[in-house]
Each structure stands twice: as C-alpha cells, then as structure tokens.
Amino acid sequence: MMMPSGRFLTRAMAGAAILATALAAPAPAQQAPQPAPAAAAASNTFDAVRARGTLICGVNTGLAGFAQPDSQGVWRGFDVDYCRAYAAAIFGDPTKVRFVPTTAQNRFTALQSGEVDVLSRNTTWTLSRDTSLGFDFTGTNFFDGQGFMVKASTGVKTAKELDGATICVQPGTTTEQNLTDWARATRIRFTPVVIERLEEVVQAYLAGRCDAYTTDVSGLAATRSAQQRPADHVILPDVISKEPLSPLVRQGDPRFADVIKWVHYMLLSAEEFGITQANVQQMLQNDARPEVQRMLGRGGDLGRMLGLDNAWGANVIRAIGNYAEIFERNLKPIGLQRGPNALWTAGGLQYSPPFR
Ligand SMILES: N[C@@H](CCC(=O)N[C@@H](CS)C(=O)NCC(=O)O)C(=O)O
Numbered sequence: 341m342m343m344p345s346g347r348f349l350t351r352a353m354a355g356a357a358i359l360a361t362a363l364a365a366p367a368p369a370q371q372a373p374q375p376a377p378a379a380a381a382a383s384n385t386f387d388a389v390r391a392r393g394t395l396i397c398g399v400n401t402g403l404a405g406f407a408q409p410d411s412q413g414v415w416r417g418f419d420v421d422y423c424r425a426y427a428a429a430i431f432g433d434p435t436k437v438r439f440v441p442t443t444a445q446n447r448f449t450a451l452q453s454g455e456v457d458v459l460s461r462n463t464t465w466t467l468s469r470d471t472s473l474g475f476d477f478t479g480t481n482f483f484d485g486q487g488f489m490v491k492a493s494t495g496v497k498t499a500k501e502l503d504g505a506t507i508c509v510q511p512g513t514t515t516e517q518n519l520t521d522w523a524r525a526t527r528i529r530f531t532p533v534v535i536e537r538l539e540e541v542v543q544a545y546l547a548g549r550c551d552a553y554t555t556d557v558s559g560l561a562a563t564r565s566a567q568q569r570p571a572d573h574v575i576l577p578d579v580i581s582k583e584p585l586s587p588l589v590r591q592g593d594p595r596f597a598d599v600i601k602w603v604h605y606m607l608l609s610a611e612e613f614g615i616t617q618a619n620v621q622q623m624l625q626n627d628a629r630p631e632v633q634r635m636l637g638r639g640g641d642l643g644r645m646l647g648l649d650n651a652w653g654a655n656v657i658r659a660i661g662n663y664a665e666i667f668e669r670n671l672k673p674i675g676l677q678r679g680p681n682a683l684w685t686a687g688g689l690q691y692s693p694p695f696r
Contacts, residue, residue, distance in 0.1 A: 485581055500528065
C-alpha cells in the first residue's frame, strides 16, 4: 500500500479508516425523513398568522450578519430582515414578528410541528427536504457553497492539502454529507469531529481539536468576522458544493408560500428598479413606470391577489429597504461580496419574475 502523504499525516492514520468507510459505503441519508406534517396545520398558516397578529420566524441561534441579537438584545441580520419584511408585507408593521432561534438539528422539527411559521435561516434547498420532509422552499435568497477555514498558521492554501486532516462539522447539515461525498470523489482522507452545537464546534476548531472547520462559506465568513483576530483564519478558495439558501414553509399552504416568495421578489425588483428605503415615498408619488406603480400599489391589484393590502410592497421597502440595502447593511460588514448574488442585470443569479 502506498504511504499516505501530506501535512496531516500523523492524524491520517486514523483517517484512513474513514476513507475506507467513505469509499465503501453509500453516502448516508442526510436526515432520516420524518413523515410530512398533518396538512391541517399547514393549510391554515396564512389565516393563523393573521389572526395571531404576529409572525413567528425561525432564525439561526447566532450567526453574525445573518441572525444575532445585538448588545440591546435586538435581533439583527440578513435573515432577520427577511422576517421583518414578511411582517411588513402581512401586517404593514415590521415589528410584528417573534424570533425563535433554531439549531441545525432542530430547525426542521420546529417548522414541522408548527412552532414556527417560516424558517429564515441559512437552509439549503435540497430535493429530500422539499419532498419527504414536507416543506416548500420559497426562492434562493443567498447562493452559497461549502468551504473550509483553517488557521493561517497552518500555511494550508488549498483543500487538497487537507488530506489526513481532522475536520470539524455540525450534524444535521448538508455540510456533513458533502464532506463525505467530496472525500470519496477526491480520495482525500479525513477524520470528522462532529459536534452538535455551533458554539462548541467553533470552540473545538479554535482550540485545535480539528485542523479545519467546514460549513457554508457565508457561515465561515460570519464565524471568522466574530473572532478577535479574523486575519488569523483563512477561508480556502475551494468551494465543494452548491448551497442555495432559501426560506421555507410547510407544504400545503400555497397562499402563505406565495407571500413569502413574493416578498423576496419585491426586494429584488426594488433593487432592479432603484426603489430604496429613502426614495420609496417619492417613487410611489412620482415614478411613472407602470411596473413600479404596480409594485408599490398605485396601479393594478397585485397585493389583493396575494391576500394582502395593495401597499404591501411599499410597506416592505419603507421598513427594510431593497435586497442591495439588506445585503450592504448585514453582509458587507462580515466581508461578503455580492458575487453570484448580484442581480441578473449585473451578471449575477438574482432574478425576479415580473410584477404584473
Ligand atoms: N446550509 C447548510 C448548513 C446550515 C447550518 O445549520 N449551518 C450551521 C453552521 S454555520 C449553523 O448555522 N448552525 C447554527 C446552529 O446549529 O445553532 C444546511 O442547510 O444544512
């Protein structure tokens, strides 16, 4: 047998077993699919939310830029702003939302059981989640991919140098599965350190219990930005998967799903048409473009078609701003660029269907 080579060789001896397993066995099912939730709970979400007067939004437990309480305990972040935008669309008031932190492991149960109405939380759209878990994904609001972070002191520059490494990962994620797929495909050995809680997995990485930490690049950027010396950590250039992150709802309430979906498109179209938090009022009064008028509720009856007030779009933009404003406010500070999340008009993938 050829001797394994690479900087993580000593640890690789244990990792060899992992490679053997990874090569021999089919990739494990990601989550044991649970039966889809009772349709009764799902079909009434839209009415239940309106009757309750508050939207319950499942968010992350704490990921800088995406969802995290600030020093005053006010939730901040990209995913949090989406929740506020939904509340502005439904109630005309962005404060009518309650945030429920969810972990990688318990997020799907929280949505299935009705504990939350919607999950707005770095969750990858996959076929099994869309079908056997009983959810509807409402549109990718962040195109992401899985990456690796290492300490700069390791000198590691690319993922293939991780042969034999110990890699920290959270369970219940696409991350865990992709890591196995990637190792199989590239014949890289690794020893996984699987830790359930986000704080603990990050601590394990910082304490040197693993050579690398893997998750969505957005999650790596968030974690890196939260460290005392971000420059001590390097996000490797390799991206090993597609992680289209999308808000999701329970299957069975198409009206509610439509509202969640079209709020995202409102944010994108507002960016496309140059409607901002600062100018929305003026545009509402003065902009003669028919699509802008329809979006802001001056022409057509699009809000009513969604079961909302025709002012829903104006309310969303007035409260939260457009997609670019949400991105700048939350994700620029953690070092993320628009990249594939640029609008289609700027060579990116973000594209709204027409407001007509
Ligand atoms: N996008 C991936 C990963 C999402 C995920 O949960 N990532 C972790 C690491 S960034 C996380 O957010 N954990 C928060 C927690 O469990 O509290 C998925 O949908 O499976």
